Amino acid sequence: MNTENKTSKGLPIGVRRAIAYIVLAIVSILCIIWFYILFINATRSKGELTRGFTPIPSTHLLENLRDGVFHGTQPFVRGMLNSLFVAGCSAALCTYFSTMTAYAIHVYDFKLKKFMSTFILAVMMIPTQVTALGFLQLVGRMKLEDNFIPLIIPAIAAPVTYFYMKQYMESTLPLSLIEAARIDGSGEFRTFNSIVLPLMKPAIAVQAIFTFVSSWNNYFTPALILHKDLMKTLPILIAQLRSADFLKFNMGHVYAAIAFSIFPVIVVYLILSKYIVGGTTLGGVKG
Numbered sequence: 001m002n003t004e005n006k007t008s009k010g011l012p013i014g015v016r017r018a019i020a021y022i023v024l025a026i027v028s029i030l031c032i033i034w035f036y037i038l039f040i041n042a043t044r045s046k047g048e049l050t051r052g053f054t055p056i057p058s059t060h061l062l063e064n065l066r067d068g069v070f071h072g073t074q075p076f077v078r079g080m081l082n083s084l085f086v087a088g089c090s091a092a093l094c095t096y097f098s099t100m101t102a103y104a105i106h107v108y109d110f111k112l113k114k115f116m117s118t119f120i121l122a123v124m125m126i127p128t129q130v131t132a133l134g135f136l137q138l139v140g141r142m143k144l145e146d147n148f149i150p151l152i153i154p155a156i157a158a159p160v161t162y163f164y165m166k167q168y169m170e171s172t173l174p175l176s177l178i179e180a181a182r183i184d185g186s187g188e189f190r191t192f193n194s195i196v197l198p199l200m201k202p203a204i205a206v207q208a209i210f211t212f213v214s215s216w217n218n219y220f221t222p223a224l225i226l227h228k229d230l231m232k233t234l235p236i237l238i239a240q241l242r243s244a245d246f247l248k249f250n251m252g253h254v255y256a257a258i259a260f261s262i263f264p265v266i267v268v269y270l271i272l273s274k275y276i277v278g279g280t281t282l283g284g285v286k287g
Helices: 014-043 046-050 060-072 074-105 111-125 128-141 149-156 159-172 176-183 190-200 201-217 220-225 234-242 251-278
Strands: none
Touching: 014 111, 014 251, 046 251, 060 074, 060 149, 060 251, 074 111, 074 149, 074 159, 074 190, 074 201, 074 234, 111 159, 128 149, 128 220, 149 201, 149 220, 159 201, 176 190, 176 251, 190 201, 201 234, 201 251
């Protein structure tokens, strides 16, 4: 029997590959089925939802979007724009400055290098809820309530993003490449923006998606800071729609609003996914 076609456990490679595909297909179905249920329910009326789930779409999608999203009691379109602005700015600033921080600690040698790296990682252990009261008091003293600045600027300091960038940089960014750029007369900012950032595209895409989704779904902090309806983000508006009184509550409108809110997240993922799949081999010095 040809031993090259067997794994260490004696299974042929074809069987092992088939098992892997079956497992991946099952996991994919489990991930997608919840979105399918969401969009199916978004097409159903309040009365149809009370009769239980059916896998066949109904004909009330446009009605639910019209009455629950575009002409409802909550300004969902304005909330969409607010969420896009906050999440987009947070993702851009977080990935850029986290990559810059990882670059500085990876490339430069200074006395407190190990301490700074350990300190940044230690910040990850502090929950947001612990610092919420002090943060809210600071925002009040700076008169930044009903403002997007307290939601965007703190996103720059993201220890998790820094850690991921640092680990990726250690495997894809050789110091010899930086030294060669310096010998050629390239400045530090030019080296970072022109050489480091292109090599970090896969990591930046991954963290941009995570940061965007995290900021998009964030309810806790915006609920403490944003009070005017025209300044609120989508998670707050959806929560207010679900908390309506019984006579005005329509679950079809809620499903339509949730489907409306996750559409931009899907678009962002589709735009950035090509860097994740196609750019995993980027980096390094070619001989």
